[in-house]
């Protein structure tokens with residue numbers, strides 16, 4: 001891949017004597033729209049089925065067809081599934097990028113390539129396996145269209161033979177993909193066999209990478225974060241969904257729609273317990289979610305940065321008029337259109353304070369498909385409990401890439417519909433005041449239109465506790481101070497952080513979302529390479545708990561690791577921390593558009609801690625202009 | 632739900648036993664003489680005579696003087712004063728949450744024609760069941776009188792500034808977009824406006840009423856084409872409207888050939904006495920013609936410009952369960968354990 005990722009020596013993984021089992025990364029360089037996705041997923045799934053922990057990450061252009069795409073699979077027996085910075089095996093199928101891809105490899109890496117590309121002339125310190133794909137595909141079919149479609153499956157066959165991926169697992173993976181189409185399975189299997197037979201007859205194994213079955217994946221599934229969020233929304237009992245397509249969030253709603261159609265339509269009457277609208281834009285999408293939430297539905301929308309920007313005014317309305325709704329923000333690289341198909345954690349600040357005036361919103365930060373599922377359910381409960389929009393901040397890496405996950409657990413708590421006015425409550429509280437804090441927790445009762453409970457006028461303009469229009473300073477202050485109190489109450493209802501205190505550690509790490517996976521691996525590297533012990537606080541929500549301050553208090557320095565340029569979470573933390581504690585914060589920032597990797601973190605921390613003077617390599621930039629066009 | 636309190640004087644109650652005051656709202660804060668106030672009164676009348684249950688109504692609006700008016704009618708109904716120009720989406724969400732609601736939206740010509748034109752277009756296109764009233768004064772009242780997109784070419788501001796951009800005809804636009812009930816009226820035409828509002832409440836689908844509603848403070852001078860005097864002298868009714876609610880019998884006889892009868896969704900009937908020979912309000916092309924021709928003459932056509940009483944509305948097209956989505960119990964919306972197992976099985 002990219003030349004700037006030059007030669008990062010992880011550990012001597014190609015030592016000539018020892019085989020390297022279940023610990024390597026494979027990168028397939030193709031052209032998007034060439035159907036390589038099937039071959040890549042089959043490869044990923046077959047390794048997964050063999051019990052080896054894996055992850056698959058797609059680096060793709062914002063374009064429909066014809067531009068370079070890289071798919072990286074990492075297999076790791078120790079369960080490290082973050083992106084690995086260095087590539088061990090390259091499958092070079094794209095003439096346009098092949099040279100650069102090869103130049104970017106470290107010495108000793110393996111290259112499986114399309115023979116006419118003559119890549120073996122580029123360098124002499126790599127292990128090359130040429131494969132005549134066009135000749136081989138001729139053996140599979142004469143049909144030009146079919147040939148194009150199965151051409152990529154041949155490299156799966158070659159890799160199966162070279163690295164010991166079981167061909168039957170590949171067939172099983174094929175069946176998973178094409179279940180109802182036996183003909184398609186059959187021709188793909190043929191392509192696999194052709195690749196396998198070629199490698200068997202013509203390629204002499206000269207590398208040391210091997211896949212061997214292990215018992216790593218019991219009770220696990222493969223899923224992308226968006227699908228996991230969709231399952232969560234389904235189980236949360238969502239009833240109104242309004243959305244506007246945008247990468248990387250579209251598949252969340254699309255998957256949700258397919259689940260809703262399947263599981264939430266009455267078998268007898270054919271009638272639906274949900275309504276979905278593809279809105280005219282994100283403003284309307286949030287408007288609809290707000291209208292739905294106000295009228296008593298569990299409503300949601302999903303979007304990415306540009307949509308979040310458009311939603312500002314409505315977000316403030318929902319905050320101030322106190323209407324529940326759930327917004328998924330599957331973050332991508334900004335500012336502006338930015339890199340629509342690359343990942344980032346760049347919407348933390350803009351979402352926390354989305355809209356003008358003193359607006360503040362609860363945020364949830366899932367790091368895994370399990371958490372996408374669980375937090376989707378929590379988000380609806382929290383939105384109704386606190387009568388406010390709740391934002392779930394996922395990212396492209398989590399949302400669109402394939403992850404291993406533990407099977408999701410059926411929700412053990414009933415839905416929390418919050419403080420909805422009913423006859424009994426009305427009797428207890430006497431007169432209904434929509435914004436009257438009768439319980440002292442900042443949360444007031446709301447009546448739902450159409451339920452014959454007393455009505456109120458919901459408005460974004462100034463109002464008093466009875467819900468009447470008011471421009472009086474005392475009414476205004478009283479109301480916004482109550483909103484602050486409500487936000488305070490919310491702190492302890494938000495998902496708790498996952499904290500690991502290491503008594504020997506002087507250094508703390510704070511991270512959130514997908515950054516977690518690289519942190520797990522980096523913490524081990526820090527111990528292995530510098531005997532640097534760390535404690536770890538994984539943030540899962542905003543507003544923060546008080547435990548955050550205590551965590552920082554315990555450590556001399558705390559590294560906040562995140563995927564944006566401006567240290568956004570660190571900034572959000574500093575707003576609440578005492579100056580003395582804020583002074584202990586350091587940042588490790590990764591914002592290349594590629595998922596963060598452990599090596600970059602380790603290097604950065606070691607340099608800041610004075611163990612090293614320079615980086616092993618530049619922290620993962622993507623130099624080529626990979627994509628133009630639609631997003 | 633508010634119920635009628637028996638009074639010694641035996642006050643007039645409507646068909647569901649409620650007295651008129653229940654249909655009123657809080658005291659208006661708009662300028663005395665503002666057309667918007669007259670429209671609010673017509674809404675009160677129409678809802679009272681139709682026997683609309685206030686607790687089933689949701690009042691929706693954007694931002695502007697006009698958008699304040701939902702506070703001044705049906706005080707016992709829920710209301711939502713949303714953001715400028717984006718009320719249609721809020722109304723859409725509310726109707727999806729509870730399809731049994733009666734949505735009454737009030738917007739301004741700026742709220743609809745400028746900042747809200749996008750949502751207006753899609754609201755019309757979706758045929759959401761909602762009464763959508765544009766209180767049209769050709770200017771921005773709340774921000775002190777700037778031109779709005781419905782101001783006519785040549786119309787002047789108080790300061791003498793002349794508008795030289797062509798207006799948006801919200802009725803023509805709505806018809807083009809597939810709206811199923813499109814009317815134009817004048818806040819000063821009590822009889823016609825009340826009849827149209829009652830008909831709108833009987834229609835299932837979007838019922839769009841563009842109501843000329845003079846702004847006495849900023850746009851009622853000579854040179855304005857949205858002033859009271861201009862409206863009075865240029866209103867051109869295209870038909871005489873008789874509305875017969877579904878719960879009443881017809882008492883008048885209509886001479887054959889002079890009147891077109893339209894049966895609305897709830898069974899109410901409209902008798903449209905043609906004033907323009909051959910005009911047929913159920914024909915989109917003719918509706919567009921009438922709008923164009925009257926505009927060319929410098930008049931504005933009022934009445935029910937177009938109606939399609941049979942088209943399916945957006946919410947119905949979604950084939951939702953009978954109960955409102957908002958009131959479905961957990962058991963109806965959270966699938967069982969076996970569903971989650973099924974999904975997990977497919978991912979193992």
Ligand SMILES: Cc1ncc(C[n+]2csc(CCOP(=O)(O)OP(=O)(O)O)c2C)c(N)n1
Pocket residue numbers: 694695696697698715738739740741742743766768770771772773774779846
């Ligand atoms: C996003 C936004 N921009 C501008 C405004 C300021 N504003 C308030 S009302 C209004 C115009 C209202 O005009 P119209 O809809 O015609 O209603 P009228 O007051 O004439 O009844 C404007 C521009 C606002 N509230 N929100």
Ligand code: SF4
Pocket residue numbers: 661662664665666667696697768772773845846847848849
């Ligand atoms: S400024 Fe004009 S539109 Fe606003 S209330 Fe006064 S008369 Fe009505």
